[in-house]
Amino acid sequence: MQVLSVLWLRQMRRYLRSRSRIIGSIGQPLLFLLALGYGLGAVFERAGEIDYLEFLVPGIIMQTILFSSIFWGAIIIFDRRFGFLSELLVAPVSRLKILSGSCSGGATISLIQATTVLAISVILGFRAQSIWVYIPALVIMAILSLALTSFGAALASSVEDFQGFQAINSFVMFPLFFLSNALYPLDSAPDILRILASLNPLTYAVDGLRYVLLGASHFSIALDVAVLLATLVVATMFAVRQFNRIQI
Protein backbone atom coordinates (compact mmCIF):
# COMPACT_ATOMS: atom_id res chain seq x y z
CA MET A 1 0.00 0.00 0.00
CA GLN A 2 2.77 2.40 0.86
CA VAL A 3 4.37 1.78 -2.52
CA LEU A 4 1.16 2.71 -4.32
CA SER A 5 0.60 5.84 -2.28
CA VAL A 6 4.18 7.02 -2.65
CA LEU A 7 4.08 6.57 -6.42
CA TRP A 8 0.75 8.39 -6.56
CA LEU A 9 2.15 11.17 -4.40
CA ARG A 10 5.14 11.54 -6.70
CA GLN A 11 2.83 12.27 -9.64
CA MET A 12 0.79 14.74 -7.64
CA ARG A 13 3.83 16.59 -6.38
CA ARG A 14 5.24 16.92 -9.85
CA TYR A 15 1.89 18.15 -11.16
CA LEU A 16 1.16 20.66 -8.44
CA ARG A 17 4.65 22.11 -8.72
CA SER A 18 4.31 22.89 -12.38
CA ARG A 19 1.92 25.79 -12.66
CA SER A 20 2.38 26.27 -16.37
CA ARG A 21 1.23 22.70 -16.94
CA ILE A 22 -1.91 23.25 -14.92
CA ILE A 23 -2.90 26.41 -16.74
CA GLY A 24 -1.91 25.16 -20.19
CA SER A 25 -3.86 21.96 -19.92
CA ILE A 26 -7.07 23.65 -18.88
CA GLY A 27 -6.78 26.56 -21.30
CA GLN A 28 -7.06 24.43 -24.40
CA PRO A 29 -10.36 22.66 -23.62
CA LEU A 30 -11.83 26.00 -22.58
CA LEU A 31 -10.90 27.42 -25.92
CA PHE A 32 -12.69 24.52 -27.63
CA LEU A 33 -15.69 25.05 -25.41
CA LEU A 34 -15.95 28.76 -26.07
CA ALA A 35 -15.12 28.74 -29.76
CA LEU A 36 -17.28 25.73 -30.61
CA GLY A 37 -19.93 26.20 -27.97
CA TYR A 38 -20.70 29.79 -28.79
CA GLY A 39 -19.70 29.77 -32.42
CA LEU A 40 -21.43 26.58 -33.53
CA GLY A 41 -24.06 26.88 -30.85
CA ALA A 42 -25.60 29.78 -32.70
CA VAL A 43 -25.70 27.75 -35.90
CA PHE A 44 -27.37 24.80 -34.22
CA GLU A 45 -29.88 27.06 -32.55
CA ARG A 46 -30.89 28.69 -35.78
CA ALA A 47 -31.47 25.21 -37.20
CA GLY A 48 -33.82 24.63 -34.28
CA GLU A 49 -31.65 21.78 -33.05
CA ILE A 50 -30.40 20.83 -29.60
CA ASP A 51 -28.78 23.17 -27.12
CA TYR A 52 -25.29 22.73 -28.51
CA LEU A 53 -23.33 24.05 -25.52
CA GLU A 54 -25.08 21.54 -23.31
CA PHE A 55 -24.39 18.79 -25.81
CA LEU A 56 -20.75 19.83 -26.16
CA VAL A 57 -19.77 19.94 -22.48
CA PRO A 58 -19.55 16.14 -21.92
CA GLY A 59 -17.57 15.84 -25.16
CA ILE A 60 -15.07 18.51 -24.14
CA ILE A 61 -14.72 17.01 -20.67
CA MET A 62 -13.82 13.66 -22.14
CA GLN A 63 -11.51 15.36 -24.61
CA THR A 64 -9.72 17.00 -21.68
CA ILE A 65 -9.25 13.56 -20.19
CA LEU A 66 -8.10 12.10 -23.50
CA PHE A 67 -5.38 14.68 -24.10
CA SER A 68 -4.26 14.97 -20.51
CA SER A 69 -4.07 11.22 -19.93
CA ILE A 70 -2.23 10.30 -23.08
CA PHE A 71 0.21 13.17 -22.71
CA TRP A 72 0.82 12.10 -19.15
CA GLY A 73 2.35 8.91 -20.57
CA ALA A 74 5.30 11.05 -21.65
CA ILE A 75 6.53 10.91 -18.07
CA ILE A 76 7.77 7.43 -18.82
CA ILE A 77 9.89 8.80 -21.63
CA PHE A 78 11.25 11.59 -19.48
CA ASP A 79 11.94 9.17 -16.64
CA ARG A 80 13.83 7.07 -19.10
CA ARG A 81 15.74 10.02 -20.49
CA PHE A 82 16.67 11.34 -17.05
CA GLY A 83 17.35 7.92 -15.60
CA PHE A 84 14.68 7.70 -12.93
CA LEU A 85 13.03 4.84 -14.78
CA SER A 86 15.99 2.61 -13.90
CA GLU A 87 15.32 3.26 -10.23
CA LEU A 88 11.73 2.12 -10.72
CA LEU A 89 12.49 -0.86 -12.91
CA VAL A 90 14.98 -2.53 -10.57
CA ALA A 91 12.90 -2.00 -7.44
CA PRO A 92 11.57 -5.15 -5.74
CA VAL A 93 8.02 -4.21 -6.66
CA SER A 94 5.91 -5.73 -9.41
CA ARG A 95 5.61 -3.79 -12.65
CA LEU A 96 1.85 -3.89 -12.25
CA LYS A 97 2.18 -2.05 -8.96
CA ILE A 98 4.54 0.53 -10.38
CA LEU A 99 2.13 1.14 -13.22
CA SER A 100 -0.95 1.19 -11.00
CA GLY A 101 0.59 3.67 -8.59
CA SER A 102 1.86 5.95 -11.33
CA CYS A 103 -1.23 5.68 -13.53
CA SER A 104 -3.55 6.39 -10.64
CA GLY A 105 -1.56 9.59 -10.15
CA GLY A 106 -1.88 10.42 -13.84
CA ALA A 107 -5.59 9.63 -13.73
CA THR A 108 -6.07 11.89 -10.71
CA ILE A 109 -4.43 14.72 -12.62
CA SER A 110 -6.75 14.15 -15.59
CA LEU A 111 -9.72 14.05 -13.28
CA ILE A 112 -8.73 17.31 -11.60
CA GLN A 113 -8.47 18.98 -15.00
CA ALA A 114 -11.70 17.56 -16.30
CA THR A 115 -13.50 18.57 -13.11
CA THR A 116 -12.15 22.09 -13.46
CA VAL A 117 -13.48 22.25 -17.00
CA LEU A 118 -16.83 20.95 -15.79
CA ALA A 119 -16.92 23.56 -13.02
CA ILE A 120 -16.17 26.34 -15.47
CA SER A 121 -18.90 25.03 -17.77
CA VAL A 122 -21.35 25.29 -14.90
CA ILE A 123 -20.26 28.88 -14.35
CA LEU A 124 -20.83 29.49 -18.07
CA GLY A 125 -24.39 28.25 -17.73
CA PHE A 126 -24.22 24.47 -18.11
CA ARG A 127 -26.87 22.68 -16.05
CA ALA A 128 -27.04 18.94 -15.46
CA GLN A 129 -30.43 17.27 -14.98
CA SER A 130 -29.92 17.30 -11.22
CA ILE A 131 -27.18 18.00 -8.70
CA TRP A 132 -26.83 14.32 -7.76
CA VAL A 133 -25.78 13.15 -11.20
CA TYR A 134 -22.40 14.78 -10.76
CA ILE A 135 -21.38 11.84 -8.59
CA PRO A 136 -21.87 9.08 -11.20
CA ALA A 137 -20.45 11.51 -13.75
CA LEU A 138 -17.22 11.68 -11.76
CA VAL A 139 -17.10 7.89 -11.62
CA ILE A 140 -17.36 7.62 -15.40
CA MET A 141 -14.73 10.32 -15.80
CA ALA A 142 -12.43 8.49 -13.38
CA ILE A 143 -12.72 5.19 -15.23
CA LEU A 144 -11.92 6.84 -18.55
CA SER A 145 -8.98 8.65 -16.93
CA LEU A 146 -7.53 5.39 -15.64
CA ALA A 147 -8.03 3.60 -18.94
CA LEU A 148 -6.43 6.37 -20.97
CA THR A 149 -3.46 6.96 -18.65
CA SER A 150 -2.74 3.24 -18.98
CA PHE A 151 -3.05 3.58 -22.71
CA GLY A 152 -0.71 6.58 -22.69
CA ALA A 153 1.77 4.64 -20.55
CA ALA A 154 1.60 1.73 -22.98
CA LEU A 155 2.29 3.98 -25.96
CA ALA A 156 5.15 5.73 -24.18
CA SER A 157 6.68 2.37 -23.21
CA SER A 158 6.62 1.30 -26.84
CA VAL A 159 8.71 4.16 -28.20
CA GLU A 160 12.30 5.20 -27.63
CA ASP A 161 12.01 8.96 -27.43
CA PHE A 162 9.68 11.91 -27.25
CA GLN A 163 9.63 12.47 -31.01
CA GLY A 164 8.42 8.94 -31.50
CA PHE A 165 5.76 9.46 -28.88
CA GLN A 166 4.49 12.62 -30.53
CA ALA A 167 4.40 10.94 -33.91
CA ILE A 168 2.27 8.09 -32.55
CA ASN A 169 0.11 10.55 -30.68
CA SER A 170 -0.93 12.50 -33.69
CA PHE A 171 -2.07 9.22 -35.24
CA VAL A 172 -3.93 8.18 -32.12
CA MET A 173 -5.19 11.17 -30.18
CA PHE A 174 -6.74 13.28 -32.92
CA PRO A 175 -8.52 10.43 -34.70
CA LEU A 176 -9.87 9.25 -31.35
CA PHE A 177 -11.16 12.73 -30.70
CA PHE A 178 -12.54 13.71 -34.08
CA LEU A 179 -13.90 10.27 -34.98
CA SER A 180 -16.09 10.20 -31.92
CA ASN A 181 -19.38 11.72 -30.85
CA ALA A 182 -17.61 14.41 -28.79
CA LEU A 183 -18.38 17.25 -31.18
CA TYR A 184 -21.48 16.16 -33.08
CA PRO A 185 -24.52 13.95 -32.51
CA LEU A 186 -24.28 10.49 -34.06
CA ASP A 187 -27.94 10.44 -35.11
CA SER A 188 -27.42 13.03 -37.79
CA ALA A 189 -23.86 12.03 -38.75
CA PRO A 190 -23.04 10.45 -42.14
CA ASP A 191 -22.87 6.64 -42.11
CA ILE A 192 -19.12 6.37 -42.39
CA LEU A 193 -18.57 8.64 -39.37
CA ARG A 194 -21.22 6.81 -37.42
CA ILE A 195 -19.53 3.48 -38.08
CA LEU A 196 -16.06 4.75 -37.20
CA ALA A 197 -17.32 6.48 -34.09
CA SER A 198 -19.10 3.37 -32.91
CA LEU A 199 -15.77 1.50 -33.06
CA ASN A 200 -14.18 4.14 -30.85
CA PRO A 201 -14.23 3.56 -27.08
CA LEU A 202 -14.23 7.30 -26.44
CA THR A 203 -17.68 7.49 -28.03
CA TYR A 204 -19.11 5.24 -25.34
CA ALA A 205 -17.47 7.25 -22.58
CA VAL A 206 -18.92 10.49 -23.94
CA ASP A 207 -22.28 8.83 -24.50
CA GLY A 208 -22.31 7.51 -20.94
CA LEU A 209 -21.45 10.91 -19.56
CA ARG A 210 -24.22 12.52 -21.62
CA TYR A 211 -26.66 9.96 -20.33
CA VAL A 212 -25.73 10.67 -16.75
CA LEU A 213 -25.54 14.45 -16.98
CA LEU A 214 -28.30 15.17 -19.48
CA GLY A 215 -30.43 12.06 -19.53
CA ALA A 216 -30.05 11.63 -23.27
CA SER A 217 -27.84 9.11 -25.02
CA HIS A 218 -27.38 7.27 -28.30
CA PHE A 219 -26.55 3.84 -26.89
CA SER A 220 -27.82 2.22 -23.70
CA ILE A 221 -25.98 3.15 -20.52
CA ALA A 222 -25.28 -0.54 -19.88
CA LEU A 223 -23.42 -0.81 -23.18
CA ASP A 224 -21.52 2.42 -22.45
CA VAL A 225 -20.34 1.18 -19.07
CA ALA A 226 -19.48 -2.27 -20.41
CA VAL A 227 -17.33 -0.83 -23.21
CA LEU A 228 -15.69 1.57 -20.78
CA LEU A 229 -14.73 -1.21 -18.35
CA ALA A 230 -13.52 -3.45 -21.17
CA THR A 231 -11.36 -0.57 -22.40
CA LEU A 232 -9.87 -0.20 -18.92
CA VAL A 233 -8.98 -3.90 -18.76
CA VAL A 234 -7.49 -4.02 -22.25
CA ALA A 235 -5.52 -0.79 -21.75
CA THR A 236 -4.10 -2.03 -18.44
CA MET A 237 -3.03 -5.32 -19.99
CA PHE A 238 -1.47 -3.51 -22.91
CA ALA A 239 0.40 -1.18 -20.54
CA VAL A 240 1.78 -3.97 -18.35
CA ARG A 241 2.92 -5.87 -21.43
CA GLN A 242 4.71 -2.91 -22.99
CA PHE A 243 6.15 -1.74 -19.69
CA ASN A 244 7.57 -5.20 -19.03
CA ARG A 245 9.37 -5.12 -22.34
CA ILE A 246 11.33 -1.98 -21.63
CA GLN A 247 15.05 -2.59 -21.58
CA ILE A 248 17.43 0.17 -20.67
Added chain:
Amino acid sequence: MQRSAIEAEGVTKRFGKLVAVDDISFKVDGGEIFAFLGPNGAGKSTTIKMLTTMLRPSSGKLYLAGHDVTREQAWARKSFGIVFQDPSLDEELTAYENMELHAALYHVPKIEQPERIIDLLKLVGLSERKDSFIKTFSGGMRRRLEIARGLLHHPKVLFLDEPTLGLDTQTRNVLWDYVRKLSKSEGMTIFFTTHYLDEAEEIAERIAIIDHGKIVAVGTVKELTKKTKTKTLEQAYLKLTGESIRDETSDANDGLNMRSAMRIRSLRG
Protein backbone atom coordinates in the same frame (compact mmCIF):
# COMPACT_ATOMS: atom_id res chain seq x y z
CA MET B 1 28.28 -26.26 -0.37
CA GLN B 2 27.79 -22.49 -0.18
CA ARG B 3 26.46 -21.14 -3.46
CA SER B 4 28.24 -18.18 -4.99
CA ALA B 5 26.56 -14.84 -4.38
CA ILE B 6 26.99 -13.91 -8.03
CA GLU B 7 27.68 -16.24 -10.89
CA ALA B 8 27.94 -15.70 -14.64
CA GLU B 9 28.14 -18.62 -17.06
CA GLY B 10 29.10 -17.90 -20.64
CA VAL B 11 27.18 -14.61 -20.76
CA THR B 12 27.05 -12.70 -24.02
CA LYS B 13 25.22 -9.48 -24.85
CA ARG B 14 24.89 -8.21 -28.39
CA PHE B 15 23.53 -4.85 -29.49
CA GLY B 16 22.91 -5.46 -33.17
CA LYS B 17 26.32 -6.32 -34.55
CA LEU B 18 28.23 -5.04 -31.55
CA VAL B 19 29.22 -7.67 -29.00
CA ALA B 20 29.27 -5.65 -25.79
CA VAL B 21 29.85 -8.63 -23.49
CA ASP B 22 31.50 -11.67 -24.99
CA ASP B 23 31.06 -15.05 -23.32
CA ILE B 24 32.11 -14.10 -19.80
CA SER B 25 32.09 -16.38 -16.78
CA PHE B 26 32.96 -15.54 -13.19
CA LYS B 27 31.94 -16.18 -9.59
CA VAL B 28 31.78 -13.89 -6.59
CA ASP B 29 31.54 -15.38 -3.11
CA GLY B 30 29.11 -14.23 -0.46
CA GLY B 31 30.50 -11.31 1.56
CA GLU B 32 33.26 -10.66 -0.94
CA ILE B 33 34.22 -7.22 -2.25
CA PHE B 34 34.75 -7.63 -5.97
CA ALA B 35 35.92 -5.02 -8.48
CA PHE B 36 35.29 -4.97 -12.20
CA LEU B 37 37.90 -2.96 -14.06
CA GLY B 38 38.19 -2.15 -17.71
CA PRO B 39 38.50 0.68 -20.24
CA ASN B 40 35.51 2.74 -21.41
CA GLY B 41 33.08 0.61 -23.36
CA ALA B 42 34.57 -2.64 -22.08
CA GLY B 43 31.16 -3.97 -21.02
CA LYS B 44 31.15 -3.31 -17.27
CA SER B 45 27.85 -1.49 -17.08
CA THR B 46 26.25 -3.88 -19.53
CA THR B 47 27.20 -6.78 -17.26
CA ILE B 48 25.74 -5.00 -14.24
CA LYS B 49 22.56 -4.20 -16.16
CA MET B 50 22.13 -7.86 -17.00
CA LEU B 51 22.77 -8.89 -13.41
CA THR B 52 20.17 -6.39 -12.22
CA THR B 53 17.42 -7.43 -14.70
CA MET B 54 17.60 -4.22 -16.74
CA LEU B 55 18.88 -6.05 -19.81
CA ARG B 56 18.41 -9.61 -20.92
CA PRO B 57 21.54 -11.52 -21.92
CA SER B 58 21.69 -12.65 -25.55
CA SER B 59 22.96 -15.99 -24.27
CA GLY B 60 24.36 -17.51 -21.10
CA LYS B 61 23.15 -17.69 -17.52
CA LEU B 62 23.36 -15.33 -14.57
CA TYR B 63 22.68 -16.32 -10.99
CA LEU B 64 22.27 -14.42 -7.75
CA ALA B 65 22.57 -16.80 -4.81
CA GLY B 66 21.79 -19.65 -7.15
CA HIS B 67 18.63 -18.09 -8.61
CA ASP B 68 18.47 -17.55 -12.36
CA VAL B 69 18.27 -13.79 -12.81
CA THR B 70 16.44 -13.91 -16.15
CA ARG B 71 13.84 -16.42 -15.06
CA GLU B 72 13.33 -15.24 -11.50
CA GLN B 73 13.45 -11.50 -12.00
CA ALA B 74 11.18 -10.70 -9.10
CA TRP B 75 13.30 -12.80 -6.75
CA ALA B 76 16.48 -11.21 -8.06
CA ARG B 77 15.17 -7.70 -7.52
CA LYS B 78 14.51 -8.47 -3.90
CA SER B 79 18.10 -9.47 -3.31
CA PHE B 80 20.20 -6.60 -4.62
CA GLY B 81 20.68 -2.86 -4.38
CA ILE B 82 22.34 -0.72 -7.00
CA VAL B 83 23.94 2.65 -7.54
CA PHE B 84 23.77 3.34 -11.27
CA GLN B 85 26.50 4.91 -13.31
CA ASP B 86 24.01 7.21 -15.02
CA PRO B 87 21.84 9.74 -13.19
CA SER B 88 18.68 8.26 -11.69
CA LEU B 89 17.12 10.86 -9.41
CA ASP B 90 13.78 12.60 -9.86
CA GLU B 91 14.82 16.19 -10.50
CA GLU B 92 11.43 17.61 -9.60
CA LEU B 93 11.49 16.14 -6.12
CA THR B 94 13.55 17.15 -3.10
CA ALA B 95 16.44 15.12 -1.72
CA TYR B 96 14.28 13.86 1.12
CA GLU B 97 11.42 12.94 -1.19
CA ASN B 98 13.77 10.94 -3.39
CA MET B 99 15.01 9.05 -0.36
CA GLU B 100 11.48 8.49 0.91
CA LEU B 101 10.35 7.09 -2.42
CA HIS B 102 13.27 4.70 -2.46
CA ALA B 103 12.60 3.62 1.12
CA ALA B 104 9.01 2.80 0.22
CA LEU B 105 9.99 0.95 -2.94
CA TYR B 106 12.38 -1.17 -0.89
CA HIS B 107 9.91 -1.77 1.94
CA VAL B 108 11.87 -0.02 4.67
CA PRO B 109 9.39 0.07 7.60
CA LYS B 110 7.69 3.43 7.76
CA ILE B 111 8.66 4.20 11.37
CA GLU B 112 12.34 3.60 10.63
CA GLN B 113 12.38 5.77 7.54
CA PRO B 114 12.89 9.30 8.90
CA GLU B 115 15.82 8.36 11.11
CA ARG B 116 17.58 6.26 8.48
CA ILE B 117 17.09 8.88 5.82
CA ILE B 118 18.46 11.66 7.98
CA ASP B 119 21.40 9.55 9.13
CA LEU B 120 22.42 8.78 5.58
CA LEU B 121 21.91 12.36 4.44
CA LYS B 122 24.22 13.38 7.27
CA LEU B 123 26.72 10.76 6.21
CA VAL B 124 27.01 12.32 2.76
CA GLY B 125 26.74 15.87 4.08
CA LEU B 126 23.35 16.70 2.61
CA SER B 127 21.11 16.90 5.66
CA GLU B 128 20.98 20.70 5.48
CA ARG B 129 19.80 20.51 1.89
CA LYS B 130 17.23 17.79 2.40
CA ASP B 131 14.34 19.98 1.25
CA SER B 132 16.06 21.38 -1.83
CA PHE B 133 15.03 20.22 -5.27
CA ILE B 134 17.48 17.98 -7.07
CA LYS B 135 17.50 20.34 -10.02
CA THR B 136 19.30 22.85 -7.79
CA PHE B 137 22.04 20.35 -6.85
CA SER B 138 25.57 20.25 -8.23
CA GLY B 139 26.78 17.11 -9.98
CA GLY B 140 28.71 15.93 -6.93
CA MET B 141 25.76 16.54 -4.62
CA ARG B 142 23.53 14.49 -6.85
CA ARG B 143 26.05 11.70 -6.81
CA ARG B 144 26.25 11.85 -3.03
CA LEU B 145 22.52 11.56 -2.78
CA GLU B 146 22.49 8.57 -5.11
CA ILE B 147 25.08 6.90 -2.90
CA ALA B 148 23.05 7.63 0.23
CA ARG B 149 19.96 6.29 -1.47
CA GLY B 150 21.77 3.11 -2.47
CA LEU B 151 22.70 2.50 1.16
CA LEU B 152 19.19 3.06 2.48
CA HIS B 153 18.24 -0.57 2.49
CA HIS B 154 20.66 -3.37 3.16
CA PRO B 155 20.54 -5.93 0.36
CA LYS B 156 22.49 -9.17 0.12
CA VAL B 157 24.35 -7.89 -2.93
CA LEU B 158 25.20 -4.28 -3.63
CA PHE B 159 26.19 -3.18 -7.13
CA LEU B 160 28.08 0.10 -7.41
CA ASP B 161 28.71 1.26 -10.98
CA GLU B 162 31.46 3.87 -10.80
CA PRO B 163 30.10 5.16 -7.50
CA THR B 164 32.93 7.62 -6.89
CA LEU B 165 32.95 9.31 -10.28
CA GLY B 166 32.94 13.04 -9.65
CA LEU B 167 33.08 12.76 -5.86
CA ASP B 168 35.51 14.67 -3.68
CA THR B 169 38.13 12.79 -1.67
CA GLN B 170 36.29 13.20 1.64
CA THR B 171 33.08 11.69 0.33
CA ARG B 172 34.99 8.89 -1.33
CA ASN B 173 36.63 7.92 1.93
CA VAL B 174 33.32 8.05 3.77
CA LEU B 175 31.71 5.86 1.13
CA TRP B 176 34.37 3.18 1.14
CA ASP B 177 34.58 3.08 4.94
CA TYR B 178 30.85 2.62 5.11
CA VAL B 179 30.77 -0.02 2.40
CA ARG B 180 33.57 -1.99 4.05
CA LYS B 181 31.73 -1.89 7.35
CA LEU B 182 28.54 -3.13 5.72
CA SER B 183 30.34 -5.95 4.02
CA LYS B 184 31.93 -7.02 7.32
CA SER B 185 28.99 -6.59 9.66
CA GLU B 186 26.23 -7.86 7.38
CA GLY B 187 28.18 -10.14 5.08
CA MET B 188 27.00 -8.02 2.17
CA THR B 189 28.53 -8.86 -1.20
CA ILE B 190 29.89 -5.81 -3.01
CA PHE B 191 30.36 -5.67 -6.78
CA PHE B 192 31.78 -2.39 -8.00
CA THR B 193 33.40 -0.78 -11.00
CA THR B 194 35.79 2.12 -11.02
CA HIS B 195 38.41 3.80 -13.14
CA TYR B 196 40.49 4.68 -10.07
CA LEU B 197 42.90 1.79 -9.76
CA ASP B 198 44.12 2.85 -6.32
CA GLU B 199 40.55 2.51 -5.10
CA ALA B 200 40.25 -1.00 -6.49
CA GLU B 201 43.62 -1.94 -5.07
CA GLU B 202 42.70 -0.72 -1.61
CA ILE B 203 39.10 -1.91 -1.36
CA ALA B 204 38.62 -4.98 -3.51
CA GLU B 205 39.45 -8.46 -2.33
CA ARG B 206 39.41 -9.73 -5.88
CA ILE B 207 39.45 -7.99 -9.22
CA ALA B 208 38.30 -8.95 -12.69
CA ILE B 209 39.70 -7.08 -15.67
CA ILE B 210 37.45 -6.87 -18.69
CA ASP B 211 38.40 -5.60 -22.13
CA HIS B 212 36.37 -5.63 -25.36
CA GLY B 213 33.68 -7.62 -23.57
CA LYS B 214 36.01 -10.39 -22.47
CA ILE B 215 37.42 -11.07 -19.03
CA VAL B 216 41.17 -11.07 -19.48
CA ALA B 217 42.17 -11.80 -15.86
CA VAL B 218 40.66 -12.44 -12.43
CA GLY B 219 42.38 -12.58 -9.06
CA THR B 220 43.75 -10.70 -6.09
CA VAL B 221 46.08 -7.78 -6.73
CA LYS B 222 48.98 -10.09 -5.91
CA GLU B 223 47.85 -12.72 -8.33
CA LEU B 224 47.37 -10.15 -11.08
CA THR B 225 50.79 -8.58 -10.65
CA LYS B 226 52.40 -11.98 -10.44
CA LYS B 227 50.66 -13.18 -13.56
CA THR B 228 51.73 -10.14 -15.56
CA LYS B 229 55.16 -9.91 -13.94
CA THR B 230 54.54 -6.31 -12.89
CA LYS B 231 54.81 -4.42 -9.62
CA THR B 232 51.57 -2.47 -9.27
CA LEU B 233 47.96 -2.98 -10.20
CA GLU B 234 48.21 -0.09 -12.63
CA GLN B 235 51.09 -1.69 -14.49
CA ALA B 236 49.27 -5.01 -14.56
CA TYR B 237 46.11 -3.31 -15.81
CA LEU B 238 47.90 -1.46 -18.60
CA LYS B 239 49.76 -4.56 -19.64
CA LEU B 240 46.50 -6.49 -19.89
CA THR B 241 44.41 -3.85 -21.61
CA GLY B 242 47.03 -1.96 -23.63
CA GLU B 243 47.85 1.74 -23.71
CA SER B 244 45.55 2.91 -26.47
CA ILE B 245 42.43 4.98 -25.85
CA ARG B 246 39.10 3.27 -26.52
CA ASP B 247 37.50 5.90 -28.64
CA GLU B 248 35.99 3.82 -31.36
CA THR B 249 33.79 1.90 -28.96
CA SER B 250 33.06 4.28 -26.15
CA ASP B 251 32.56 7.71 -27.65
CA ALA B 252 30.35 6.60 -30.49
CA ASN B 253 27.61 5.57 -28.13
CA ASP B 254 25.06 8.31 -28.67
CA GLY B 255 24.87 9.79 -25.22
CA LEU B 256 24.07 6.63 -23.33
CA ASN B 257 27.10 7.24 -21.22
CA MET B 258 26.56 10.94 -21.35
CA ARG B 259 27.00 11.47 -17.67
CA SER B 260 30.35 9.75 -17.59
CA ALA B 261 31.44 11.65 -20.64
CA MET B 262 30.35 14.89 -19.01
CA ARG B 263 31.97 14.02 -15.75
CA ILE B 264 35.20 13.03 -17.38
CA ARG B 265 35.17 16.28 -19.27
CA SER B 266 34.57 18.25 -16.11
CA LEU B 267 37.29 16.33 -14.31
CA ARG B 268 39.68 17.23 -17.04
CA GLY B 269 38.63 20.84 -16.53
